Amino acid sequence: xxxxxxxxxxxxxxxxxxxxxxxxxxxxxxxxxxxxxxxxxxxxxxxxxxxxxxxxxxxxxxxxxxxxxxxxxxxxxxxxxxxxxxxxxxxxxxxxxxxxxxxxxxxxxxxxxxxxxxxxxxxxxxxxxxxxxxxxxxxxxxxxxxxxxxxxxxxxxxxxxxxxxxxxxxxxxxxxxxxxxxxxxxxxxxxxxxxxxxxxxxxx
Amino acid sequence: xxxxxxxxxxxxxxxxxxxxxxxxxxxxxxxxxxxxxxxxxxxxxxxxxxxxxxxxxxxxxxxxxxxxxxxxxxxxxxxxxxxxxxxxxxxxxxxxxxxxxxxxxxxxxxxxxxxxxxxxxxxxxxxxxxxxxxxxxxxxxxxxxxxxxxxxxxxxxxxxxxxxxxxxxxxxxxxxxxxxxxxxxxxxxxxxxxxxxxxxxxxx
Numbered sequence: 001x002x003x004x005x006x007x008x009x010x011x012x013x014x015x016x017x018x019x020x021x022x023x024x025x026x027x028x029x030x031x032x033x034x035x036x037x038x039x040x041x042x043x044x045x046x047x048x049x050x051x052x053x054x055x056x057x058x059x060x061x062x063x064x065x066x067x068x069x070x071x072x073x074x075x076x077x078x079x080x081x082x083x084x085x086x087x088x089x090x091x092x093x094x095x096x097x098x099x100x101x102x103x104x105x106x107x108x109x110x111x112x113x114x115x116x117x118x119x120x121x122x123x124x125x126x127x128x129x130x131x132x133x134x135x136x137x138x139x140x141x142x143x144x145x146x147x148x149x150x151x152x153x154x155x156x157x158x159x160x161x162x163x164x165x166x167x168x169x170x171x172x173x174x175x176x177x178x179x180x181x182x183x184x185x186x187x188x189x190x191x192x193x194x195x196x197x198x199x200x201x202x203x204x
Numbered sequence: 205x206x207x208x209x210x211x212x213x214x215x216x217x218x219x220x221x222x223x224x225x226x227x228x229x230x231x232x233x234x235x236x237x238x239x240x241x242x243x244x245x246x247x248x249x250x251x252x253x254x255x256x257x258x259x260x261x262x263x264x265x266x267x268x269x270x271x272x273x274x275x276x277x278x279x280x281x282x283x284x285x286x287x288x289x290x291x292x293x294x295x296x297x298x299x300x301x302x303x304x305x306x307x308x309x310x311x312x313x314x315x316x317x318x319x320x321x322x323x324x325x326x327x328x329x330x331x332x333x334x335x336x337x338x339x340x341x342x343x344x345x346x347x348x349x350x351x352x353x354x355x356x357x358x359x360x361x362x363x364x365x366x367x368x369x370x371x372x373x374x375x376x377x378x379x380x381x382x383x384x385x386x387x388x389x390x391x392x393x394x395x396x397x398x399x400x401x402x403x404x405x406x407x408x
Contacts, residue, residue, distance in 0.1 A: 074290035
């Protein structure tokens with residue numbers, strides 16, 4: 001498997017992390033976003049949105065980081081990460097949608113402004129981040145994990161840009177349940193980090 | 205099954221449409237959004253984002269329209285709508301993410317501005333709509349459906365706000381493959397419409 005990747009992308013990290021948690025080997029191909037390689041005709045032919053990451057598994061090409069998590073969980077029959085019953089699947093989809101929408105337009109956009117000078121509305125991204133963090137805090141006050149009693153791809157999908165909130169100059173101090181959840185993730189066997197990720201009280 | 209619903213919501217329509225296509229009976233409970241009922245403590249207890257729709261199937265409560273599509277496809281073992289192999293699941297997830305992100309921040313937000321006077325950035329929503337329509341047009345020039353050779357929940361997830369583009373004062377004239385796809389959807393057995401939906405050349 002080949003991952004079209006960028007070290008500083010939270011969405012690429014999401015996939016690198018899950019591949020490591022599953023202990024599956026892969027080859028990294030760096031896409032030089034600063035040079036515009038993600039908008040080149042070659043890259044657009046495998047990722048029509050011109051986004052990173054893309055996973056190429058032989059002839060099977062998957063883009064969208066949530067879709068790649070689904071692909072890997074299904075391919076490797078990682079059932080604990082993606083249980084098959086209807087209610088659990090739907091609850092996981094709720095958080096995959098949240099990762100694609102609120103986490104993207106909230107903390108990921110806020111980080112793009114602060115870390116890369118992107119011309120996006122920081123205040124709007126900040127408001128969406130606050131709403132997301134409040135939603136997570138409320139949920140995690142009563143649960144260890146986003147869905148069910150164990151870590152799933154829902155946690156992996158939402159975790160990166162929350163863990164990278166510091167890059168976006170957003171403090172997690174008011175969110176103790178979120179910080180405890182980050183700590184549960186970062187202490188998983190085979191966890192890997194990325195630049196800018198500062199787990200609350202990382203013990204590994 | 206009980207659907208917390210609003211007639212003019214494209215996301216609620218998405219679920220009503222899929223329930224009709226599956227020929228499953230359900231009870232509608234109107235959530236009076238103009239009166240703020242979606243932000244009431246009672247409603248927030250079943251939908252923590254304060255959004256519509258929500259599906260209540262006995263004790264099982266699902267929010268997020270994409271998550272409800274997944275739930276219904278799994279519950280009713282509607283395998284043609286949501287095939288089980290890893291690649292197809294991932295390709296469907298690509299479009300579920302697109303429905304949650306680009307369709308929401310593009311044509312759905314543009315429609316909120318034009319139809320309900322929402323204080324959102326119309327030009328930004330318009331740009332995101334153009335990008336989505338170009339992505340769809342490019343894909344549908346070579347395919348009848350978003351994933352594989354038959355209609356799936358990917359089509360149902362993305363279709364409503366594209367079909368409602370007229371409400372957002374966005375013309376589909378430059379997108380013939382998108383219009384042909386809308387027509388394929390609106391001529392499905394047991395298709396139902398909603399106010400504002402103007403299929404290109406509806407024949408039913």
